Amino acid sequence: MAESERNKVVGTMTRALNAAWVRPFLFLIFIVVLWDVTIRVFRIPAYQIPSPGDVLAVLKTEWPELLRQSWPTTYATICGFLLSAVFGIPVAMLIAGSKTVESYVYPLLVFSQSVPKIAIAPLFVVWFGFGIIPKVIAAFLLGFFPVVVSAVQGFKSVDPDMVDLARAMQGSRFAVFRAVNLPHAMPAIFAGLKVSVTLAVVGAVVGEFVGSNSGIGYVMQRSIGTFDLPTMFAALVILALLGVILFWVVDRIERLVIPWHVSQREIIFAS
Amino acid sequence: MKAVTKAAADQAGAHLRLVSDRAAGNSASGIKLSGVSKTYRSRDGDVPSLRPLDFHINEGEFFVVVGPSGCGKSTLLKMISGLLPPTTGEILVEGEQVTKPHGNVGIVFQNALLLPWRNILSNVMLPIDMKKLPRDKFLPRAKELLKLVGLEGFEKKLPWQLSGGMQQRASICRALVHDPKIMLMDEPFGALDAMTREKMNVELMRIQRETGKTVLLITHSIPEAVFLADRVLVMTERPGAIAAIYDVPLPRPRSLDAMADPVFTELVQRIRKHFFTQSSLD
Numbered sequence: 001m002a003e004s005e006r007n008k009v010v011g012t013m014t015r016a017l018n019a020a021w022v023r024p025f026l027f028l029i030f031i032v033v034l035w036d037v038t039i040r041v042f043r044i045p046a047y048q049i050p051s052p053g054d055v056l057a058v059l060k061t062e063w064p065e066l067l068r069q070s071w072p073t074t075y076a077t078i079c080g081f082l083l084s085a086v087f088g089i090p091v092a093m094l095i096a097g098s099k100t101v102e103s104y105v106y107p108l109l110v111f112s113q114s115v116p117k118i119a120i121a122p123l124f125v126v127w128f129g130f131g132i133i134p135k136v137i138a139a140f141l142l143g144f145f146p147v148v149v150s151a152v153q154g155f156k157s158v159d160p161d162m163v164d165l166a167r168a169m170q171g172s173r174f175a176v177f178r179a180v181n182l183p184h185a186m187p188a189i190f191a192g193l194k195v196s197v198t199l200a201v202v203g204a205v206v207g208e209f210v211g212s213n214s215g216i217g218y219v220m221q222r223s224i225g226t227f228d229l230p231t232m233f234a235a236l237v238i239l240a241l242l243g244v245i246l247f248w249v250v251d252r253i254e255r256l257v258i259p260w261h262v263s264q265r266e267i268i269f270a271s
Numbered sequence: 272m273k274a275v276t277k278a279a280a281d282q283a284g285a286h287l288r289l290v291s292d293r294a295a296g297n298s299a300s301g302i303k304l305s306g307v308s309k310t311y312r313s314r315d316g317d318v319p320s321l322r323p324l325d326f327h328i329n330e331g332e333f334f335v336v337v338g339p340s341g342c343g344k345s346t347l348l349k350m351i352s353g354l355l356p357p358t359t360g361e362i363l364v365e366g367e368q369v370t371k372p373h374g375n376v377g378i379v380f381q382n383a384l385l386l387p388w389r390n391i392l393s394n395v396m397l398p399i400d401m402k403k404l405p406r407d408k409f410l411p412r413a414k415e416l417l418k419l420v421g422l423e424g425f426e427k428k429l430p431w432q433l434s435g436g437m438q439q440r441a442s443i444c445r446a447l448v449h450d451p452k453i454m455l456m457d458e459p460f461g462a463l464d465a466m467t468r469e470k471m472n473v474e475l476m477r478i479q480r481e482t483g484k485t486v487l488l489i490t491h492s493i494p495e496a497v498f499l500a501d502r503v504l505v506m507t508e509r510p511g512a513i514a515a516i517y518d519v520p521l522p523r524p525r526s527l528d529a530m531a532d533p534v535f536t537e538l539v540q541r542i543r544k545h546f547f548t549q550s551s552l553d
Contacts (some may be wrong), residue, residue, distance in 0.1 A: 159382075162386075165380070168376060168378055169372070169398040171401030183388045260429055
């Protein structure tokens with residue numbers, strides 16, 4: 001009896017340890033331990049790499065300040081991301097829908113991607129001052145491209161027979177687009193949005209680096225200036241968290257919007 | 272060309288007639304092609320796809336086109352549905368010249384092409400949405416069609432939850448839901464395994480009999496063509512032209528046993544010869 005009871009407990013624990021959401025945490029713990037051990041074994045001085053303990057301590061004591069500073073960053077990220085979705089998807093529609101637009105716009109778009117955004121970010125500060133706008137623009141510029149590329153790919157990969165079928169039923173251009181092309185492109189669009197949202201975080205931070213007096217990027221900039229590495233690492237952790245949360249939100253929305261997609265099939269079974 | 276086919280006709284048995292004696296019926300019904308050809312323009316110049324075709328498909332007829340791949344069969348289908356304008360000649364469907372998609376056709380492709388985000392029932396309803404017809408009026412019909420093909424109870428399933436044969440049945444329902452006069456089928460069972468394919472052929476014949484549609488079916492398989500058809504049109508290699516049109520004098524309804532009928536085997540042999548003599552010329 002006691003034996004089976006214990007087996008049950010062990011079984012529950014194994015299941016808990018194997019749950020999908022636990023795995024990244026286990027891996028994270030492994031990395032943190034490795035980090036700590038490496039510092040101890042190689043005697044890396046704290047002014048080069050702080051120990052995980054120091055970073056945790058800063059996170060704990062500086063939490064209110066870090067949280068306060070993360071709002072402007074989050075805000076700029078979301079604004080930039082939404083802009084890249086709002087502009088990226090229609091631009092992709094135009095590119096995929098018209099050979100003429102594609103030949104004019106697409107090469108330039110790719111060309112513009114090779115311009116280092118970080119280098120031109122100060123320009124936005126010159127134009128728009130130290131407010132939120134340069135950050136939003138930087139986030140938008142980084143997030144825009146992946147949305148366009150994925151969405152173009154999505155719109156173009158529609159089976160032409162499927163479009164013909166809908167057209168033969170006298171569907172108007174718009175009706176066919178809404179019934180066939182757009183839903184078909186949704187998975188690709190979401191793939192682009194997921195890349196875009198994480199890049200938008202980077203964009204916002206870049207914006208804060210070059211000219212801002214608030215935000216996590218500003219905290220990082222300041223702490224590097226004073227060799228306050230634990231704070232800088234704590235800021236990095238916050239940024240990573242921000243990226244993960246935003247990514248997760250987009251992922252959730254994706255599941256709501258395209259529950260039919262191959263990647264979501266298990267969920268249909270489960271529910 | 273004409274002379275050769277005529278000569279072949281004389282050798283044929285009494286029941287094997289080249290160039291069918293079912294004379295062009297009332298041209299106000301069915302499908303009528305006169306001098307229809309198609310030439311694609313490409314960078315390397317014009318590529319002829321179809322040489323001028325003249326034939327007439329009667330209303331309610333099961334008309335099958337066989338031909339080697341790339342002989343322009345699919346082009347033919349697109350032109351009849353109004354998706355592609357012919358380079359020369361004219362196509363009449365129910366007496367009306369085809370210039371743009373007319374919606375009086377149901378199309379079935381080799382792949383079922385069901386939209387993965389719509390359940391089976393609303394996939395079948397796609398033509399209704401496209402034509403902006405009243406949904407509630409056609410919903411019972413869609414359900415009835417699904418019942419006819421044995422998909423009752425699968426209305427709310429998503430396409431991937433069905434087997435290939437079932438998906439193709441659903442796509443046949445989709446082709447019929449708006450009650451078109453004509454069904455155009457482009458190798459509809461080409462992607463299915465041999466056993467399912469035979470079953471689907473029997474099924475299709477039953478559906479055609481029950482709905483009385485005019486069917487134009489394209490296939491690579493000669494036995495399939497002879498088994499299904501009232502008339503078989505044999506096409507030459509690219510650019511496609513009519514090599515011959517055969518009547519199939521097998522009685523209806525046909526079962527798979529019809530394939531053992533000497534009439535069937537002889538006709539299959541005869542049609543097969545078209546392709547052998549052609550390829551030996553290459």
